[in-house]
Amino acid sequence: MSTRVTKKLVTPFEVCGATGAILLVNLYDPQIATLELFLEAVHRAGLPFLMVGNKLDLVDRAVVQSIYRELGQDFPVMSLLTGENVPNVVAEIERRFPEGARVVVLGIFNSGKTSLIARLTGKDLRIGDIPGTTLEFEEHEWKGRVLIDTVGQVIDVNRPFMVGYDFTGCNTPGEMLERALRLEAEGILSSLVTAKTGFLRALELIKERLDQGGKIVTTGAGASALVAEEIAGQCYETGVPCLCITNNMAQALPVSFAKGTGEEEGGLARFIVQQVSEKDVLIGVSASGGTGFVYEAVRLAREKGALTVAITENLDSPLGKYAHVVIKSNAKPEGPSSTRVQTAHLAIGHALVCILAALRGVSAEDSIRCMLPEKIATKKMGIK
Numbered sequence: 001m002s003t004r005v006t007k008k009l010v011t012p013f014e015v016c017g018a019t020g021a022i023l024l025v026n027l028y029d030p031q032i033a034t035l036e037l038f039l040e041a042v043h044r045a046g047l048p049f050l051m052v053g054n055k056l057d058l059v060d061r062a063v064v065q066s067i068y069r070e071l072g073q074d075f076p077v078m079s080l081l082t083g084e085n086v087p088n089v090v091a092e093i094e095r096r097f098p099e100g101a102r103v104v105v106l107g108i109f110n111s112g113k114t115s116l117i118a119r120l121t122g123k124d125l126r127i128g129d130i131p132g133t134t135l136e137f138e139e140h141e142w143k144g145r146v147l148i149d150t151v152g153q154v155i156d157v158n159r160p161f162m163v164g165y166d167f168t169g170c171n172t173p174g175e176m177l178e179r180a181l182r183l184e185a186e187g188i189l190s191s192l193v194t195a196k197t198g199f200l201r202a203l204e205l206i207k208e209r210l211d212q213g214g215k216i217v218t219t220g221a222g223a224s225a226l227v228a229e230e231i232a233g234q235c236y237e238t239g240v241p242c243l244c245i246t247n248n249m250a251q252a253l254p255v256s257f258a259k260g261t262g263e264e265e266g267g268l269a270r271f272i273v274q275q276v277s278e279k280d281v282l283i284g285v286s287a288s289g290g291t292g293f294v295y296e297a298v299r300l301a302r303e304k305g306a307l308t309v310a311i312t313e314n315l316d317s318p319l320g321k322y323a324h325v326v327i328k329s330n331a332k333p334e335g336p337s338s339t340r341v342q343t344a345h346l347a348i349g350h351a352l353v354c355i356l357a358a359l360r361g362v363s364a365e366d367s368i369r370c371m372l373p374e375k376i377a378t379k380k381m382g383i384k
């Protein structure tokens with residue numbers, strides 16, 4: 001895996017002619033696996049670099065210590081929002097990278113790369129919490145140096161296969177199959193730690209809502225729509241009242257007449273929330289946490305008094321921010337590959353529904369009753 005990822009990252013280093021790198025760590029959602037790959041790439045490229053933690057305002061010292069432990073090193077931490085320790089970090093950047101340096105600013109999305117460059121240069125740059133706000137390399141002059149802003153997800157576009165699995169070293173389809181299934185399984189297992197607290201909390205709160213007569217509504221787009229449908233399907237099979245509304249079938253929904261059904265449609269979010277009462281639970285699924293109608297529906301449902309649960313890989317995203325409870329997967333080492341994330345989300349969804357069923361005392365027989373095919377006598381053709 002490292003070889004491919006190094007290539008993925010080294011290529012842009014070459015393209016932008018970097019002579020140094022700043023690696024920003026989002027202390028609130030560090031995504032250690034991705035950081036390790038960034039680190040490895042920087043080392044392989046032989047670039048002098050400085051790692052800096054940002055968003056110190058959102059975490060306590062114990063979290064910082066555990067990130068140090070996981071990454072095997074200490075580094076300065078700051079908050080670009082409150083300004084805490086920023087002057088020291090700026091001085092360190094100046095010391096580490098001499099005049100004439102071309103410094104590439106790396107880090108996952110939302111770690112504050114653009115915010116740091118804006119802070120240093122005093123420029124008014126486009127900053128946002130939606131993944132993909134910065135999409136191109138952008139150069140900014142700063143005290144005789146050049147700071148290069150990057151995308152949180154750096155991909156070697158010269159490679160034919162930029163999503164999915166890394167088949168480096170696999171010679172046969174059989175080996176590829178083994179690699180693929182192992183990667184999928186790893187994605188599920190590495191989600192255990194990040195998902196557990198949110199999962200248990202969500203379970204408890206959802207059970208409460210169901211006991212009080214509420215229902216579950218699930219939503220998502222694209223592959224996450226499939227996850228949302230699967231959760232709803234499993235709910236049905238275990239006797240939990242559940243509805244799934246995604247943008248896939250939205251053309252058939254009343255909302256399509258008036259408001260549109262795209263991922264960015266507020267009308268779709270409002271339509272979903274119309275079906276959610278304050279007694280209900282809305283589960284929003286989004287790998288990135290940045291799918292428009294999904295996080296907006298969650299925000300509105302929460303306003304309405306419903307319980308809102310997010311299943312996402314990215315805690316530091318609009319969906320992560322708006323949901324009462326976040327079940328965070330940790331399946332994605334890097335890149336836009338979403339196979340592992342979807343698989344992990346499916347596993348989390350299955351676990352959620354099955355554990356709920358177990359806690360509510362649903363027996364195998366009850367469940368089979370929900371699944372039994374049943375024919376209903378119907379009128380004969382032509383008889384009115």
Ligand SMILES: Nc1nc2c(ncn2[C@@H]2O[C@H](COP(=O)(O)OP(=O)(O)O)[C@@H](O)[C@H]2O)c(=O)[nH]1
Nearest residue numbers: 055079080081109110111112113114115127128
């Ligand atoms: N709480 C908090 N938010 C921050 C901090 N620094 C940046 N942000 C916010 O994080 C989001 C992402 O920032 P941005 O600079 O666009 O990140 P990038 O994707 O790495 O370029 C924005 O909403 C910023 O306002 C910080 O220190 N604390």
Ligand SMILES: [Mg+2]
Nearest residue numbers: 113114133134
């Ligand atoms: Mg940016």
